[in-house]
Amino acid sequence: MALRFRQRRTAAQICHILHRNLAPRQKRCILTGSSIDPAHGLGDDQRQIQQVALDFAQNELAPNMQQWDAEEIFPVESLRKAASLGFGAVYCSDQFGGTGLSRLDASVIFEALATGCCSTTAYISIHNMCAWMIDKFASDDLRSKWIPKLASMEAFASYCLTEPGAGSDAASLITSAKKDGQDYVLNGAKAFISGAGKSDVYVVMCRTGDQGAKGVSCILVEKGSPGLSFGKKEKKVGWNSHPASIVSFDDCRVPQRNLVGVEGQGFSIAMRGLNGGRINVASCSLGAALAAIQHARGHMKVRKQFGKTLDSFQYLQFRLAEMATQLVASRLMVRNAATSLDNKDPNAVALCSMAKLFATEECFKICNDAMQIFGGYGYLKDYPVQQYMRDTRVHCILEGTNEIMRLLVARDILTER
Numbered sequence: 001m002a003l004r005f006r007q008r009r010t011a012a013q014i015c016h017i018l019h020r021n022l023a024p025r026q027k028r029c030i031l032t033g034s035s036i037d038p039a040h041g042l043g044d045d046q047r048q049i050q051q052v053a054l055d056f057a058q059n060e061l062a063p064n065m066q067q068w069d070a071e072e073i074f075p076v077e078s079l080r081k082a083a084s085l086g087f088g089a090v091y092c093s094d095q096f097g098g099t100g101l102s103r104l105d106a107s108v109i110f111e112a113l114a115t116g117c118c119s120t121t122a123y124i125s126i127h128n129m130c131a132w133m134i135d136k137f138a139s140d141d142l143r144s145k146w147i148p149k150l151a152s153m154e155a156f157a158s159y160c161l162t163e164p165g166a167g168s169d170a171a172s173l174i175t176s177a178k179k180d181g182q183d184y185v186l187n188g189a190k191a192f193i194s195g196a197g198k199s200d201v202y203v204v205m206c207r208t209g210d211q212g213a214k215g216v217s218c219i220l221v222e223k224g225s226p227g228l229s230f231g232k233k234e235k236k237v238g239w240n241s242h243p244a245s246i247v248s249f250d251d252c253r254v255p256q257r258n259l260v261g262v263e264g265q266g267f268s269i270a271m272r273g274l275n276g277g278r279i280n281v282a283s284c285s286l287g288a289a290l291a292a293i294q295h296a297r298g299h300m301k302v303r304k305q306f307g308k309t310l311d312s313f314q315y316l317q318f319r320l321a322e323m324a325t326q327l328v329a330s331r332l333m334v335r336n337a338a339t340s341l342d343n344k345d346p347n348a349v350a351l352c353s354m355a356k357l358f359a360t361e362e363c364f365k366i367c368n369d370a371m372q373i374f375g376g377y378g379y380l381k382d383y384p385v386q387q388y389m390r391d392t393r394v395h396c397i398l399e400g401t402n403e404i405m406r407l408l409v410a411r412d413i414l415t416e417r
């Protein structure tokens with residue numbers, strides 16, 4: 001009977017029993033007080049905010065992340081619970097309902113949330129980027145209309161810059177917006193738009209003027225606008241808890257009052273949004289890497305080969321040490337860049353680019369290494385390490401690819417001052 005029962009189990013279930021039998025001491029959040037504790041260097045207020053986010057990650061996100069990934073569920077209720085904690089408009093001013101925290105606070109929050117579900121946190125971070133762009137640059141009418149709904153996540157937002165023919169060279173975008181009476185009429189398409197179809201408001205960069213960056217404007221398009229439609233849901237390697245698709249504008253009519261900032265300012269608004277977006281997505285990488293290290297450490301303590309647990313092999317100890325070092329170095333860079341945005345440092349663009357480049361690449365490697373430490377089990381979807389690896393891979397590609405990050409850093413270094 002016992003044998004039959006064992007035969008029905010998958011390899012992963014059997015290994016899981018080993019984990020379940022861990023001493024309670026090892027099952028707790030073992031990183032508290034360690035050299036990679038994310039609370040290191042934070043003040044009391046930040047530690048409190050971080051604890052709220054960590055608790056939410058552990059109780060609401062982590063138990064669901066595998067199901068949301070497998071079934072491609074957009075977790076509306078959980079997102080709204082996150083918003084009720086102040087995570088819907090973290091760094092918007094409190095004038096219309098934003099939480100009024102700093103970029104550094106936001107980074108701490110997104111890292112903590114991503115320990116529970118990197119993909120869902122990444123969507124929250126995009127939503128936050130859009131909310132900030134509206135709060136910072138839109139008219140008070142638009143702000144008072146949208147910020148309260150975005151802060152509560154009663155409404156969701158998407159960022160629309162990339163086009164089928166304009167990716168890294170975003171300033172070559174061709175989606176047009178032409179004035180007609182009291183309206184703009186938009187024509188064109190945006191590609192890879194996260195949240196497409198689910199979001200209620202689309203922050204769209206479109207051409208109102210000549211070629212190049214100066215001819216781009218930023219316009220809000222509400223769901224339900226005539227001429228707005230969505231392509232088929234893309235099948236993605238990771239980031240499966242929110243949809244992405246083409247967003248099409250076919251004589252799509254929106255009131256001129258939906259212009260954000262002034263005509264011709266759109267590209268600058270898009271890039272200002274992305275500076276923060278790069279910190280946010282890098283913070284999501286930090287959280288995933290932190291969780292991956294935690295899982296790898298736990299596995300090393302229980303998995304036995306050659307008569308010993310894996311944590312007794314010096315090669316794996318050194319690998320874990322390197323992962324920890326990469327994580328702390330990444331976090332320092334991300335927090336330094338976030339602080340540079342808070343301080344309006346003139347080098348913020350380069351510092352954000354460096355941090356995004358370094359942290360997303362190192363944290364992806366950490367997740368991949370954690371998977372390696374799990375051996376064959378790491379390749380099974382029963383274990384979360386592969387999901388952290390899949391979810392962080394795309395951070396090297398979006399919000400500006402890491403090649404474009406190198407270009408921005410090189411431009412900064414080569415500039416004569």
Ligand SMILES: Cc1cc2nc3c(=O)[nH]c(=O)nc-3n(C[C@H](O)[C@H](O)[C@H](O)COP(=O)(O)OP(=O)(O)OC[C@H]3O[C@@H](n4cnc5c(N)ncnc54)[C@H](O)[C@@H]3O)c2cc1C
Nearest residue numbers: 159160161162167168192193194397398399400401403404
């Ligand atoms: C899952 C997912 C979600 C996304 N969500 C959004 C979203 O919500 N909103 C949005 O606007 N966009 C979104 N994007 C789009 C993303 O920002 C773009 O994919 C990215 O900017 C790269 O553009 P591209 O795919 O057209 O690649 P390309 O620009 O065609 O680049 C192809 C390759 O060439 C390299 N390359 C290009 N130019 C240079 C150069 N000058 N020097 C060296 N190398 C170069 C690139 O780095 C890349 O490796 C998303 C993408 C994905 C995959």
